[in-house]
Amino acid sequence: MPNDRIAWLVPSVELGAYWQPVLQHFTQAFEQTIFYTGKVWPDFDENVPGASAIQIVGKTDFVETQKVETGYGRGFIIVSPNVIFYLLKYKPRIVLPQAFSLWTLLSVFFKPIGGWKIVLIYDGSSPNTDFRDSTFRTVARRWLAKFADAFVANSHAGERYLIEALNVPKDKIFIETYLVPDAEALQKQLSIAEPPNLEGLQQPIFLYVGRITQRKGLKTLLKACGHLRSRGYENYTLLIVGTGDQKAELEELIEREEITARIRWEGWVEYGRLGAYFQQADIFVFPTYEDVWGMVVPEAMVFGKPILCSKGAAAMELITEGENGYIFDPLDPEELAEKMQVFLDRPDIISAMGERSREIIARTTPETAARGFVDVISQVLES
Numbered sequence: 001m002p003n004d005r006i007a008w009l010v011p012s013v014e015l016g017a018y019w020q021p022v023l024q025h026f027t028q029a030f031e032q033t034i035f036y037t038g039k040v041w042p043d044f045d046e047n048v049p050g051a052s053a054i055q056i057v058g059k060t061d062f063v064e065t066q067k068v069e070t071g072y073g074r075g076f077i078i079v080s081p082n083v084i085f086y087l088l089k090y091k092p093r094i095v096l097p098q099a100f101s102l103w104t105l106l107s108v109f110f111k112p113i114g115g116w117k118i119v120l121i122y123d124g125s126s127p128n129t130d131f132r133d134s135t136f137r138t139v140a141r142r143w144l145a146k147f148a149d150a151f152v153a154n155s156h157a158g159e160r161y162l163i164e165a166l167n168v169p170k171d172k173i174f175i176e177t178y179l180v181p182d183a184e185a186l187q188k189q190l191s192i193a194e195p196p197n198l199e200g201l202q203q204p205i206f207l208y209v210g211r212i213t214q215r216k217g218l219k220t221l222l223k224a225c226g227h228l229r230s231r232g233y234e235n236y237t238l239l240i241v242g243t244g245d246q247k248a249e250l251e252e253l254i255e256r257e258e259i260t261a262r263i264r265w266e267g268w269v270e271y272g273r274l275g276a277y278f279q280q281a282d283i284f285v286f287p288t289y290e291d292v293w294g295m296v297v298p299e300a301m302v303f304g305k306p307i308l309c310s311k312g313a314a315a316m317e318l319i320t321e322g323e324n325g326y327i328f329d330p331l332d333p334e335e336l337a338e339k340m341q342v343f344l345d346r347p348d349i350i351s352a353m354g355e356r357s358r359e360i361i362a363r364t365t366p367e368t369a370a371r372g373f374v375d376v377i378s379q380v381l382e383s
Helices: 019-029 083-090 102-109 135-145 156-164 183-192 218-230 247-256 271-280 296-302 314-318 333-345 347-361 366-382
Strands: 006-009 033-037 054-056 061-066 074-078 094-097 117-122 150-153 173-175 205-209 237-241 263-267 283-286 307-310 325-328
Touching (some): 019 033, 033 083, 102 135, 117 156, 150 156, 150 366, 183 271, 183 296, 205 271, 218 237, 237 271, 283 296, 296 307, 296 314, 307 314, 307 333
Parallel strands (some): 006 033, 006 094, 117 150, 237 263
């Protein structure tokens, strides 16, 4: 069984450096593994353990056909059809296509010729990626799903979508959280990263890390700070790490809300230095309107931070309300202000909640993710 050839079809890992440690562990069980993709992360190094399994085929692009005010833009992914020639030459026993791109369609269409089995992986669930309101896409996905031998869902939200929208039998779905940070690597970064200069910032420090774009819900977060100001709360700092096209608009909002003194912009920070920001912050806030998962949430948990997580992120499943954080409506800044106020009124709970975050995420690692895939594939091969 370890000699069986495995092929992954993941159109883009542009923001997916976290795949490398998972593949490092996975290839220890299945040495003959090729991870096909059309886009890799910026500092990709094929010589790093696990990354050597990654093979770039063509180029992946996303064509947006419809902008959405509070979520992902709608459109379609362009991938190279040449991947099928790679598959037919490689002759894998198992193909793992991600979601429902052209690569999934090709793996299904050529399944009788290639003789492989299909384990479809689904990262998460959100309104503008699920397309539940599109009859065409739903029917097409239901048809493709019939040819899959098993499914791996990264979240319970993904499982619900597969069952409710695509009529996938529950016993064919395995829930394995595989979009997880590499805790060891993140901790190692602290020894080599230049620490940020956060002297003089009013504590506690609420931290946001991510793109500065409409979808990420920063308007809600800044309006929540405005509500706190109106209630007389000035004893905190909101630290924003990231870049994006919405910054000018948000700076105007900050002035209108009269919260300039509470906000600290850090701009873009390279990944190797992010750990230092997670380490020095007190509470992590993720106000996104829509995220299929939200990797920054488990990353913050690795560093033992309480989490304020939007209902728009599937990663909210990692939050146990009142134990390691709180969940809020990303369209309700007043509710978010109330959740932030809890930590301002009771700073004594920050440490205990953060430790609970660390305990929860410690159960899910790149090693457990790889083991989950190995177990599923082994069952499919034996069936």
